[in-house]
Every structure is written in structure tokens, then in C-alpha cells.
Amino acid sequence: MSEVTARRLVASMLNNKGVILMEQRRYEAAKRWLTQALSMTREENSIEDRSDSYTEIQHHSSATEDFPEKSRFGIKAAHSELLDLLSPLKNKFDEKPPKYRSEYDEGMDSFRDLFRLKISSRNLVSTILFNLARLAHNQKNYREARSLYFEALGSLESFGIQDEPITIAILFCTGQIQYIYDEYADSLKTYTAALSLATSVFGKDSVEVAACLNCIGILHYVYSNGDKKAGMRFLLKSLEKRQKLQGRDHVDIGTTLNNIGRFRFQEEKLDLALEAYKEALRIRRKHNDESVDVAATLFNIGQVYHHMGELDKALGIYMDFLRRIHLHFGENHRDICMVTTCIAQVYHAKKDRDNAVAAFEHSLRVGRVILGQNHPDIGITLNQLGNVYYEAGDFEAALKVYHQGLELELAMLALEGENPNLCVTYMNIAEIHRQRSEFSDALEYYKKLLAHQLNYKSSDLDVASTLCHIGALSRLMFPFLNSSLMQSRFLFPGNVCQHLCDYEGALEVNQECLRLRREALGDIDEDVATALTQVALVLLEMERLDIALDVLGEAYRIRKALSPEETRELAFTLYNIALIYHREGEMEKALEFYLETSRVEEAVLGDDHGDMSITFFNIGQIYYQCGHLKFALKNFYKALEIERSCFGVDHPTVAKTLNEIGNLHLHRGDLDGMMDCYTDALRIYRKAGISDDHLHIYGQKLWRFEVVHPEAAATA
Numbered sequence: 250m251s252e253v254t255a256r257r258l259v260a261s262m263l264n265n266k267g268v269i270l271m272e273q274r275r276y277e278a279a280k281r282w283l284t285q286a287l288s289m290t291r292e293e294n295s296i297e298d299r300s301d302s303y304t305e306i307q308h309h310s311s312a313t314e315d316f317p318e319k320s321r322f323g324i325k326a327a328h329s330e331l332l333d334l335l336s337p338l339k340n341k342f343d344e345k346p347p348k349y350r351s352e353y354d355e356g357m358d359s360f361r362d363l364f365r366l367k368i369s370s371r372n373l374v375s376t377i378l379f380n381l382a383r384l385a386h387n388q389k390n391y392r393e394a395r396s397l398y399f400e401a402l403g404s405l406e407s408f409g410i411q412d413e414p415i416t417i418a419i420l421f422c423t424g425q426i427q428y429i430y431d432e433y434a435d436s437l438k439t440y441t442a443a444l445s446l447a448t449s450v451f452g453k454d455s456v457e458v459a460a461c462l463n464c465i466g467i468l469h470y471v472y473s474n475g476d477k478k479a480g481m482r483f484l485l486k487s488l489e490k491r492q493k494l495q496g497r498d499h500v501d502i503g504t505t506l507n508n509i510g511r512f513r514f515q516e517e518k519l520d521l522a523l524e525a526y527k528e529a530l531r532i533r534r535k536h537n538d539e540s541v542d543v544a545a546t547l548f549n550i551g552q553v554y555h556h557m558g559e560l561d562k563a564l565g566i567y568m569d570f571l572r573r574i575h576l577h578f579g580e581n582h583r584d585i586c587m588v589t590t591c592i593a594q595v596y597h598a599k600k601d602r603d604n605a606v607a608a609f610e611h612s613l614r615v616g617r618v619i620l621g622q623n624h625p626d627i628g629i630t631l632n633q634l635g636n637v638y639y640e641a642g643d644f645e646a647a648l649k650v651y652h653q654g655l656e657l658e659l660a661m662l663a664l665e666g667e668n669p670n671l672c673v674t675y676m677n678i679a680e681i682h683r684q685r686s687e688f689s690d691a692l693e694y695y696k697k698l699l700a701h702q703l704n705y706k707s708s709d710l711d712v713a714s715t716l717c718h719i720g721a722l723s724r725l726m727f728p729f730l731n732s733s734l735m736q737s738r739f740l741f742p743g744n745v746c747q748h749l750c751d752y753e754g755a756l757e758v759n760q761e762c763l764r765l766r767r768e769a770l771g772d773i774d775e776d777v778a779t780a781l782t783q784v785a786l787v788l789l790e791m792e793r794l795d796i797a798l799d800v801l802g803e804a805y806r807i808r809k810a811l812s813p814e815e816t817r818e819l820a821f822t823l824y825n826i827a828l829i830y831h832r833e834g835e836m837e838k839a840l841e842f843y844l845e846t847s848r849v850e851e852a853v854l855g856d857d858h859g860d861m862s863i864t865f866f867n868i869g870q871i872y873y874q875c876g877h878l879k880f881a882l883k884n885f886y887k888a889l890e891i892e893r894s895c896f897g898v899d900h901p902t903v904a905k906t907l908n909e910i911g912n913l914h915l916h917r918g919d920l921d922g923m924m925d926c927y928t929d930a931l932r933i934y935r936k937a938g939i940s941d942d943h944l945h946i947y948g949q950k951l952w953r954f955e956v957v958h959p960e961a962a963a964t965a
Contacts, residue, residue, distance in 0.1 A: 257373060260289045261366035264377050268363040271380070276388055283384065287377045353545045355467055356504040357425045359460040360418040361387070372415065375404040379415055383422065391426050398423045413450040417443050417457065424464065433472035440464045456494055456501075462487035463505050470512055477512070484509050503532035507546050519553050526550045544573040548588065555595060564595045586616040590630055597633070602641050609634040623661055628654045628670050635677060644681050651678045672698055672707070679718070695719045709765040710776075716762045717779060756791070759784045775818060778807040785825065794829050801826050817860075820849040824864065831871065840871045862891035866906060873909075878917055885910045904933035904943070912947055 263286035270279035363380040366373060382397030398419050405416065420443035427436035444461035451457045462483045469480025488505045495501060506529035513522035530546045537543065551566035567588050574584045593608030609630060616627050631654035638647035651674055658671040675698035682691035699715045701707075763780040770777055781804040788797035801822055808819045827842030847864045854860060869884035889906045896902055911926030927944060934943050 256289055260286045260373055264366045268365055271363055271384055276384060280384055283377055283381050290373045354504050354542050356463040357428055360421045375401045378404060379419060386422055395423060395426050413446055417446050433468055437468045454490060459487045459490040467508055481512050498532055498535060500536045503529045510549055519557055523553045541577050544570050560595050560599055567592050581615055581618050583619050586612050586619060597637055602637055605637050623657055628657045632673055644685055648681050671701060710769040713762045713765040717783060756787050759787055773807055773810050775811060778804040794833055798829050815849045815852045817853050820846050836871055836875055843868045857891055857894055859895040862888040882913050899933050899936055901937050901939060904930040908944055
């Protein structure tokens with residue numbers, strides 16, 4: 250036996266021993282044997298025996314569209330082409346750790362097994378290098394693994410060896426590492442090269458080709474620039490080949506079906522997603538009912554039911570997933586954080602506040618341990634918890650939680666330079682202050698939101714929305730504006746300028762808001778109609794009533810075009826049109842639009858909504874001013890009944906309406922009715938701490954008051 254042959258034999262034995270140790274998960278021992286094998290083969294500067302026999306391969310393919318008719322990387326492809334493909338990527342790594350969820354099988358890592366050698370094998374160096382790379386890969390030493398894969402491919406090139414099976418394995422494993430590091434474009438190129446080569450070597454109908462098709466489909470799913478339709482074609486073709494080659498119950502088919510379900514869910518084809526997930530679950534349970542992959546598919550099914558609104562089914566499945574993940578990973582795992590958030594969302598949707606709060610707080614406790622204090626998901630969960638408190642009317646608790654989220658998001662902003670969640674938090678805090686009538690604080694946070702949007706170049710539509718919010722708010726107060734921020738009239742909406750008596754500026758800014766929305770949304774859109782309404786309200790303040798009426802007419806036309814159904818927004822437009830006619834003294838037209846407003850409001854809101862009380866009150870005023878006292882009294886009493894129902898019998902609004910009814914009774918000469926109303930109104934005002942001066946007494950026949958109540962007799 251020659252020295253070269255002896256060395257090859259020993260190197261092969263060392264490699265195969267390393268493979269056995271690797272299969273036993275004795276990684277450090279395996280690495281020592283493989284390193285010795287590599288050292289022995291590298292001592293030879295030349296290899297005399299280059300037999301035509303191929304490497305004996307013992308590996309199993311498993312994993313998950315169209316593929317080229319002519320493969321670029323065919324059986325006689327030069328490895329230099331592949332080196333050109335991978336060379337820019339050899340040391341390309343982000344410093345941040347990968348986000349890959351390696352516990353769950355997506356079929357991205359099919360070529361896991363190492364290669365054994367025989368003395369006749371031609372490519373000892375490249376095979377041992379691949380095995381060392383795969384060992385590092387399994388230990389999640391991705392930087393070392395990718396470097397060794399590249400070196401293995403270079404070894405094949407340097408010795409002129411055409412060994413397509415190991416080349417496919419190198420490409421497949423390299424593509425998965427690129428996927429782990431979110432290098433989706435590079436990974437797609439690498440898997441596409443693997444598909445071309447696998448098609449040439451194994452034929453179109455092979456498990457290797459099916460595995461490549463699955464991976465390319467997944468990449469189109471996760472890649473923002475991926476072709477979603479093509480991705481689905483790849484997955485369906487992979488499924489077809491696997492069912493043909495492996496039978497209908499192979500575990501790899503369950504993997505591909507689970508991937509297809511994710512695609513269908515993203516497409517919002519929930520029935521098709523559920524069908525794919527259920528079949529994947531059946532197959533996966535058949536192989537191992539307690540596997541993490543069964544848990545993953547269960548969670549996916551839970552998400553589908555959640556989106557379908559089948560909350561009890563979703564909750565049951567989420568609870569099953571939680572139990573399984575506890576068994577596999579313990580309490581402090583990111584999926585505990587994820588599923589408890591989903592459970593909290595279900596409880597929130599079911600109006601079960603206590604359980605929702607408990608689940609969100611559980612998610613936060615686990616998340617802070619696993620993700621750290623300043624992770625985006627913590628901020629999102631805090632906002633969701635704040636929403637629960639807000640909807641329950643517990644503004645103090647909501648504000649506290651929102652401010653915790655704000656502190657986190659500002660810290661992230663300082664580190665990363667941008668945080669889209671900050672906009673949501675600013676808006677939530679502003680809205681709570683508005684609900685509490687703390688208008689100055691609300692305006693402060695809307696201004697912060699606007700400044701953030703302008704600084705980070707938010708869309709014109711988002712800016713316009715914020716302008717609209719500030720504009721509506723500013724009508725309620727006379728804000729103090731920070732001159733350092735007010736660099737142009739565009740920065741603050743028209744109604745802020747309006748209260749500074751800068752009506753021209755107000756009009757200019759509201760028109761800018763309208764322009765932004767029209768450019769983004771077109772003419773027929775609800776947000777455009779809202780902006781038109783804001784413009785009309787400024788024009789109303791400027792006493793340009795005819796133009797305001799035209800603008801509101803345009804808003805009315807848009808809202809009628811948007812939906813044949815009656816809407817609250819349509820009622821609001823009709824009300825404002827009526828208000829302008831009322832202000833102009835055109836009582837007949839004002840009454841016409843008030844009556845139409847009441848009809849639409851009743852259809853949309855019911856006959857006992859608070860908005861109806863305002864409309865009936867104004868209808869009563871119109872009738873009163875026109876001398877139709879009977880109809881006026883009828884509508885005032887309608888308003889009073891709704892106010893008592895909605896706001897309570899001792900609300901100041903009730904007192905105001907009683908005051909009007911008292912004046913009407915005075916006008917009609919019904920002094921008992923008058924005194925009852927005035928007395929009750931005064932009682933309510935005093936109980937609320939409001940001055941008696943709020944009671945206004947007027948009537949066209951005050952002389953009758955004097956007759957019934959003559960001056961007191963002179964003192965004796």
C-alpha cells in the first residue's frame with residue numbers, strides 16, 4: 250500500500266469516526282476527529298489518485314416553482330461560477346444576532362447529515378471541510394460554518410472535481426444561513442442555484458428538487474420584495490412532488506402544508522389556510538403528537554380562528570399551545586410571551602377585562618426577561634394593555650401604562666433613530682387627555698406627534714390626519730403655541746390659527762390638509778370629506794357662509810357616493826348644513842336639514858342616542874322662533890327625555906333644556922309649568938356648583954308675569 254493510499258485510508262477512517270460522533274451529538278469529540286482528518290489530507294501537496302468514482306453519500310432529504318428548463322449550474326458546471334456567487338457573502342454578517350426560530354421546521358435545512366468517505370473518494374478535503382462546516386452549523390456557529398462551506402466549495406474548484414451532490418449540500422446549507430441572517434435576496438439566489446443543480450443531477454422529480462422548491466417558496470413569503478404568487482406556485486409544486494415521491498403522510502409533506510397555510514393566511518384566505526393547517530396537523534400528530542412542530546401548527550390554527558372571530562376556539566387552541574411550549578421550553582421563552590399576548594387579545598375582544606389585564610401583564614413579565622426592557626414588542630404590549638384600561642374608562646391606569654411605553658419608545662428612538670410605535674403612543678396619550686377635557690395637555694402631545702412625523706418624513710396622509718386631530722381639538726380652547734415650533738402655518742392646523750384670530754392662516758392650513766388627502770386618496774374618500782368639513786368650519790368662523798355651504802355640499806356629495814347606507818358622518822354633514830341655514834336665518838331650509846339629520850341619526854344610532862338630543866333641541870328652537878309653540882315643546886321634551894337617559898337626570902345639559910321648556914311655558918302663559926322647569930333647572934345647576942346666572946328667563950309676554958305676581962304690598 251502506497252503512502253498516499255495509507256493516508257487516504259486513515260483520513261477516511263478519521264472522518265467517518267467524526268461522523269458517528271456527530272450523529273451521537275458528541276460535537277467536541279467529532280470536531281477533534283474531523284480536524285485530524287483534515288490535517289492529514291492537507292499534508293499532501295498533491296493528490297495522484299483522482300478516480301472517477303463519486304463520494305459515497307449517506308444523507309436524507311427532507312423539507313419544503315417553477316424551475317428553469319435549462320440549468321445554469323449543470324452537471325459540468327464550473328465551481329468558479331458558484332464561487333463567484335458566494336464569494337461576496339463569505340464574511341458578510343450583520344453584527345446583530347439572528348432572529349431565526351430554529352425550534353420549528355420550515356424545511357429550510359434539509360441537508361443536515363454528514364458525508365462518509367471511502368478510500369476511493371476523490372474529494373477528501375472538500376468532504377471533511379463540509380462536515381466541519383455542518384458541525385459548526387449544528388452548533389449555531391454560523392460565521393465559522395459559512396467560511397468552511399465556502400472553503401469546501403473552493404477545494405472542489407482547485408482540484409477540478411465535479412461532485413454535484415456535495416455542491417448541492419453546500420449551497421443548501423449556505424442558503425439557510427443567509428436566511429437565518431435575513432439576507433433574503435442572497436439566500437434566494439443560492440437556493441435557486443441549488444435548484445438548478447439538483448434538477449440536473451437528480452431530475453425534476455426528486456426529493457432534492459422538492460426540498461429546494463419548498464425553500465424558494467418560503468423565501469418569497471418572508472422577503473419584502475418576493476413574488477408572493479410565485480412563492481405559492483413553488484410550494485404547491487413541492488407538495489405535488491413530495492406526495493408523489495414520499496406518500497401522503499410523510500413528515501416533509503406536513504412541513505410544506507404548514508408553509509402553504511402561512512401563505513394562505515397572509516393572503517387572508519382563511520378557509521384555505523385552515524384546511525392546509527389541519528392536514529399538516531394530522532400528519533405531524535401521526536409522527537409525534539408532542540413535537541414542537543405540532544405546537545407550531547396548533548398556534549397557526551389558533552390565529553386563523555382568532556381572525557375569523559371564533560374566539561372560544563382560538564382561546565382553547567392558544568391554551569393548548571401554551572401548555573406544550575411550557576413542557577418544551579419552560580416559562581421564560583419568547584413563545585410564552587407571544588401566546589399570552591394572543592390570549593390577552595382574545596380576552597380583550599370578549600370584554601373580559603380582568604383576564605385580559607392578567608394575560609398582558611404575564612406577557613410583559615416574560616418578555617422583559619427574554620427580550621429585555623427596551624424591546625419593541627414590550628412597547629406594543631404596553632400599548633395594548635393601555636387600550637384595555639382606556640376602553641374600560643380607567644383613564645388613570647391607561648395613562649400610566651402609555652407613559653411607560655412612551656419612555657421605552659423614546660429610549661429606542663435615541664438608539665435606533667426611528668420608532669413607528671411612538672406615533673401610536675403619542676396619539677393614545679393625547680386622546681386620553683382630550684377625553685378628560687385636559688385640552689392643553691392633549692394639544693401638547695398632538696404637537697409632539699406632528700413634530701415626530703415631520704422629522705421622520707411620515708406620509709402626507711399621516712401628517713394630514715394629525716393636522717385634522719389638532720384642528721378639531723383646538724376649537725375647544727385657546728392654545729398657547731411654542732413659537733420655536735411654529736415655523737410655518739403648515740405646522741399647525743387651521744383651527745389653532747383660528748383661535749389666534751388668524752383665520753386666513755387657518756384656512757390655508759386646512760386647505761393644505763385637504764390637498765394632501767386628495768393627492769393620497771383621490772376625491773371620493775371619507776378622510777377627504779372630513780377635511781372639507783374642517784375647511785367649512787373655518788369659513789363659518791370667517792362669516793363666509795355661502796362658501797362654507799358649498800364646501801359642506803361637496804362633503805355631502807362624497808359621503809353619499811361612498812355608501813348607499815346612512816352613516817353617522819352623513820348625519821354630521823347634514824347637521825352642519827342645517828346650522829349654517831339656521832345662522833343665516835333661513836328657518837325653513839334649516840328645519841328641512843335638521844329633520845333630515847334626525848332621520849339619518851335615528852337610522853344609524855337609534856332613537857335614544859345623545860346626538861339625537863342636540864338635533865331635537867335645535868328643531869325645537871326653530872319651531873319656537875317661527876312661533877310653532879306646540880311643535881317646539883314636543884321636540885324640547887324629546888331632547889329632555891334622551892338627555893336624562895344618556896347623561897342622567899342631574900346633568901347640566903338637562904338643566905339647559907328645562908330652562909328652554911320653562912321659557913316656552915312662560916311664552917304660552919303656563920306659569921305652573923314654567924315654575925316647575927325653572928325650579929328643577931336651578932336645583933341641577935346648584936348641585937353641579939354652577940351659578941344661578943346660567944338660568945335665562947325670556948318671553949314675548951313678560952307682562953303676564955307681572956299680573957300674576959304683583960309687586961309686594963308696602964311694609965306696614
